[in-house]
Every structure is written in C-alpha cells, then in structure tokens.
Amino acid sequence: MEKAIDTFCNCLRVTLGVLVAALAIPVGMQVIARYSGFLPVYLWTEELATFIFVWIVMIGSMVAVWDGTHFDVQVLPDATSPLGILLQKGVVLVLIIAFALVFAWYGIEYAKFGALQHSTMMRANKLVTFVSVPLAGAVWAVFALVRLKQVIGVYRDSTKVTS
Amino acid sequence: QEITLRGASMFDEQHAFTKTMEKFAELVDEYYDGDVVFDLRLNGELGVEADYVTFLQQGVAIDYTIMAPSNMATFAPSIPLMDMPFLFRDQDHWEATLSSDVLKPLEDELLEKADIMVIGYTGGGVRNVISKEPIENLEQLAGFKMRVMGAPIQAQIFSALTAAPSAIAYNEVYNAIQTGVIAGFENEAASIQNLKFYEVAPHVTLTKHAITVRPIVMSGKTFRKLPDPLQQAVLKAGVEAGAFGRELESREDGQKLQEMVDAGQLTVHEFANREQLLEMVAPVQDAYAAELGATELLEAIRAK
Amino acid sequence: MIVSTALACAILVGSFIFLVLIRVPVAFALGIATVPLVVMDLRLTPFIVLDRMFQSYNSFILLAVPFFLLAANLMNSGKITDRLIQLARVLTGWMPGGLGHVNVAVSMLFAGISGSSTADAAGCGKILIPAMVKEGYDRRFAIALTACSSVMGVIIPPSILMVVWGGVMQVSVGALFLAGAIPGLMIGLALMCTVYGYARVYDYPTEGRPTLLDLWQAIRGSFLALLTPVLVVGGIVGGIVTPTESAIIAAAYALFLGMFVYRTVSIRDLGHVFYDTGRFAAISLFAIGTASAFGWMLAFFQVPRLIVGFMTAMEFGSFGTALVIAALFLFFGLFIDAIPTIIILGTVLLPVANAADIHPVVFAIIGIISLAFGLVTPPYGLCLLISAAIGGMNVVQVMRDVVIILVPMLLILILVIVFPDLALWLPRTLMPGTFP
C-alpha cells in the first residue's frame, strides 16, 4: 500500500514540476505578444495561467499531506512517550481525514457546479479545474489514513517491545 | 415568520446601485402587506460581482444584487450580448430596449442555465475610451494599446476598430497605464472617478461605444420560496427600481464626467466620424450573434 | 439558527487557536475552524467554504508568488546566493560579529533581487546557520538572525507583497517599490547594530580584513546577479511589463545566469527547482485559500465592520490611527499569512487610513513592514519556521532571541509612522508625476 502511494506521489511530484514550467508559457506569451507584431494578442493567456495555477496549488497540497510538510506551529512540546506520540499525531490526522472527507463529499457537488460553466476565452468546461476539489479531498483522506495506520503501527510495535 | 432578503454590492452608500437596491427594498415594502427585512451588504464585504453569481446560483449567502452581465457569461454565454459595444445607437434606443421585453430570450436562458432571475434593468453609465494621449480620430486609434474586458466580443470589436486590445487584469490597469504597458482602456465615468484613473490617463474620447445594462437579479431558489403576493411585489418593484436606477445613473454619469472636467482632471475629446465606427463593427456583431444563435434577437434590438 | 457577531467571532478565532495549539497544520486549521459555523448557521453551506477557497486562486496577481519563488530558487540552486554571500563577507565580515553582519548584508542583497522572504530564509539559512554555529555563534542567535533579516526580502524592492498590495488597493507598485527602499535599508542597519551588540556581549569573531583583490573578485563574481533589481524595477517603471509579469523577468534572468553564464544549473537541477518551487508555492497558496474562506466568514458575520466602527469612533488622529493600523497588521500576522491579511484586513482599513489623512503609500508601507514582522512571529511565522527547521530547533527555543532582535526593528517601524517622509521621499523625488 505504502509503495503504491509512494509511486503515485512521485507521479504527482513530476506533474507539479512540469506544471510550474508550463506556467511560464502563457505568461511569457502574454508579454511577447504585446511587443511583437507577428503574434496575435492572446486574450486567453490569463485564463490558461489560472487553470495551471489551480492545479499547482491542489496537487501541491496533496503531496504536502503525504510528506507532512503543511506548516504547523510548535507551541506545545513534542510528545515523547509512545502513547503521547500516538495521541499528538493521531488526533491531527483524524481531524485532517474528517475535513478531507467533507471536502471530497461536497467537492463532488462543487465539481458539478463547475461543470455547468464554461470559461469565457477558451470556452473550456470549468470541470477541468473544479474537479481538482473533490480529487484533492479524496487524495488527502487516503494519504492521511495511511499515515494514521503507520502511526498506530509504530505505537503497537513499541508496546510489544516493552511488554 | 419573518423573511429576510440579503443584497450585496461592491460599492458604497453613494453609488447608484446601492440607491437602486434601496429603492427596490422601499418599493417591495410598499407593494407587500407582510413583513420583509432587507439586509444590504456594501463595499464588497461579501466579495466581488463574479462571486455573487455563484451565491445566487446556489441560493446561499445573498438573494439579490445588481451586476454586469459579463459576470454571468460562464453559465449563459449569450448574456454579454445585452451590453456589447455599439449595440445601442443612443440613449433613447437604450431606454426603449430596456423598457420593453425584447431581452426575454436572454432572461430565459439565464434562468434555465444559472437559475438566476432578471427582475429589472438598471445601468446608464456611458463607456468611453480613456487614454494617456489624446485620441480624436481613426488614425490615432490605430494600434492603440488598450485594455478591454475579458470577453472575446470585446476584443473582437476593438480589433475591428484597428486598436490593439490586450489582456490585463482590471486591478493592474492603473499601474499598466502609468508605466506604459498599455496606453489606455475603456470605462464609464464612475469608475474613472472612483479609482482615480484620470491620474494616469487624463484624456477621454467620447466614443460612447456602450451604455451599460445592469440587470437586477434574484436567485431563482430564493424567489420560489417566497409567498405568491411577495413574488408579485418583487417583480413589480424590480421593474420600477430599474427605471429609477436608469434615470439616476444616466444623470450621475454626465455629472461625474463634468466634475472631473471642471476639476481639470480630464480633457474631453470628440471622435471625428463616429458613425464610421458603427459600420466597422457591424459585421463583427453579426458574426457574434450568429455564433450564439441570437441573430433574431440582435435584429429585434436594432429594430427598437 | 442565525449566529450573532460575537458568538461567530468567538467560535472562529477560538477553534482556530485551539486547532493550531494541538498542531493541526495552519492551512487545515483555518478550514476546519469554519465548519462549526457552517453547521450552525442556516444561511451557510459547505459550498461557500469550498467556493471562497477555490475562487481565491482565481487571481492573476497571485501568479507573482510562484515566479518570484522560482527566481529565488534558481538563485539558490545556481550558486548565485554563494556569490552574494562572498560579496557580503568582503563588505561586512571584518566587523565584530562578522558572520552575523554577513547574514544581514546578504539578506539585503538577496532582498534587492528577490521578492520573497521565505526563499531568502531557506537559501541563506542553509549556508549561514551551519557556518555560524561552526564558528561558535549560539545556534539560537543564528536561527533568529537568519529569520529576522530575511523579512527585508518583502520590504526592500522587489516584493511579492507590494505587487499584491498595489493590485488590490490601486496604488502604484513602482511607487511602493521605491518607498520600501529606505525603511528596508534602515531595518538592515538596525539589525547590524543588534549584531554588533551581540558580538560585544558574547565576544563573537570577525572574518578578517579582505584584500583589494578579494573585493574585486567578489564584485566581479556577483555583478551580473546584482543587475536583477535593475531589470525588474526598470521593467516595471519603464513600462515593459506589469508588476506581476516582472516576476517572470526575474525568473528568466536567474535561469539565464544559472544555465548559460555561470553554468551551475543542469537540466536535472532544473527539474528539481521547478518541483521545489511548485511544492513550496502550493503550500503557502493553499493556506491563502483556507484563509480567504476564514476571512470571508468573518466578513459575513460583520467582524471587520465592528473593528472599523470602533476605530472611527475613537478618533485617534493621524498618528494614533497609524499606530493602531500597525498593531492590527502585527496581530493578524501572528496567525495568518501576509497575502490573505492584505486581502482581508488591508481593504477594511483603507477607508480608515483615508479618513485619518494617511497617504496611501505610507499606509501600504506601514502595513507591509508590520506584515513582514509577522513572518518571524509565532504561532504562524513562515521565515521563523523555515530557519528553525534548518537549524534543527523548536520555535519556542529561539523566541527570546527573536524578541531581542525584533525590538530595534519595531523602532524603525515607529520611525516610519512618525516621519512618513522616510517612505515618501524617494518616490516623490524619482516619480514626481505620481505625487502632484
């Protein structure tokens, strides 16, 4: 399971890098188009840039859930006992899973709402970006669930050693 | 049980939209026997017009507002037709169109695709070209680097006039003109005054290429929940508030332009042979209407 | 039910603080905190939270964030940062507390090239924190100094925050860039004084005197990199690009230097830089989304109206209002990222500042400096979190030093409030057209 997720996450990482590189294209074209006579003025550049941008944010948020790199704040000290670690990490993961499920569930409605709309320039169905919402919710939930399983596993192992 | 209707506006107490929505509330109160409470949120507290479309479609957060048609284009692509450039010959033509029911096909499309009801029409801002350097004729308009609103028809029309329309986000316009990324844009007097665009673009050319049409809209989901007598009151009040708003905004638009001229902020220029512009854009308008399957509608508006 | 303003405010802020304390990531804490109200208030649905969040990404101005980050990451990857450190070492290393001054000076140079404070903390911190610890500096001081000096990144032009501010509030970004220069340099000087004080108390070493040859080599090595601000600010003031687009110029130039001039960036590195930029930009932008939903919720329950009403009623006068504005930005900066604060709080305070006769450019600079300080204040201070992570310490452990270093910086903020001309003089002199 963990291995499959790692592979999937690597695909996400590659996509993320490609999207950042791709983002330069519409914005760069927008500048060039203004100054060169031979390119038509691209009114859709801004739209395409925003499309790519949304996907960068959403894919990045998924990867960060798996890597645990969303910023948290260390006011309370790190737990040291196995039970403390289980509680500290477990509670956070459970809350993220709950939020992710809400996000995914209502995200389906939201994606349907997006499917009703078409972008003004490219006439693209807005589902193209809106679908990232339920997808992100589902992926966070799976990632956080597997992490929760690992945290519980670590706790079980530690109790086995001591007993 | 008390009914609350929540409205929203991006503008402050002084703006014509706000006064129109207050008039609407007043009229509903007058025509309806029961109790209705109105809660009007101003200054973009609940977001911008593009956000309101979402709220209305879903029937959450707000119930009614006034907005630019182009904001609803993602749901109903034909909607921007109602205020495309050079659609109206003059003020009388505009008034005649809006006080008739010729725009009914667009209203039906909006209700079907976005569940948003048009209950009246306000507007009346006259859109002109604002620029860093004076523009007085076709030669000066040729190659004029200008920002246009984000709808293909806008770019097509100004391309047909040989200007060079370009994609700049509205909140970058001020900086873009100041630094020379663009040489100007097009807008109505109220916007020029509010956002102090005259500081960077002190010349206005009376192209009068558009007179704004701003539907007063209500969420279909809200409307259907209202008791029948209130529905009738809302529809009646919407039409009358619209007429009130049109008169108010047309008057204020002229005043605002004059204020800026008197304050030495703007210099006004006439456009030589303005009629020529109307001829140049007609084919673009025809093609656009044909693409939307709205050729009949365009003919009907022109015939008003 | 219909929830009252006070109850809504208590629920939103209370659950956010609680969630943050139990270590829920800030981005998620902002989102989760909105859920109870959505359940309680019958006028709201989860749809609103999703929509407010998602639509906040629909902003062309925010594109400046990944591009300025990309430029900075390319500089870090292309060893351009190393060249800047070399220059800073030659220029300031001979003073007592040498590496500390180098840390400040390189942040000033980096700030002049990049619009991002976080990239500065990450890039310079990776090199300078270990180097300082190795030379006997207190680890806590090294971390705190790296974090605090990196805030100049958004005060000295170019700056992501100024691009966003100029776009949201219709102020000339060119004028903002120029207005930030003098306060930014003063903050740098204040930091150097602090380093000098530390060096005296703890007897920190110098780096030795550089020879003229060292100086020449350092300048030659970093000259092309130092041209970046000329290109970026010049591109904007010269009317070639919009402020948002200027970020792409910075990135393209850094790419050009790294790949073709210094040849320190390979295609392989490039992939990594793109990924790393995306990863980091996404983390902070994602938080902007949930913060926007959170902020919208505050607005829906009329919390900002309460603040503005209170402030207008108090009639603080020009100076008093400016102080309160700075305090509010500092307070919001404790919990939320700078960009959403500009969107939520800046727009609310703009009429207050106007009423109190505060120049829009001065208002912007006060806001941006206050928000920049928020980058090093817990619970949510990204630069501090990054520096602490590099130094391998907990944020709480370095708090004492952060406070000591921040005090002189706060004095500069107060100076700008007392003497607004510190911000206005440069744009007035160089852009007379903007200030009739």
Ligand code: NA
């Ligand atoms: Na900077």
Ligand code: NA
């Ligand atoms: Na902070």
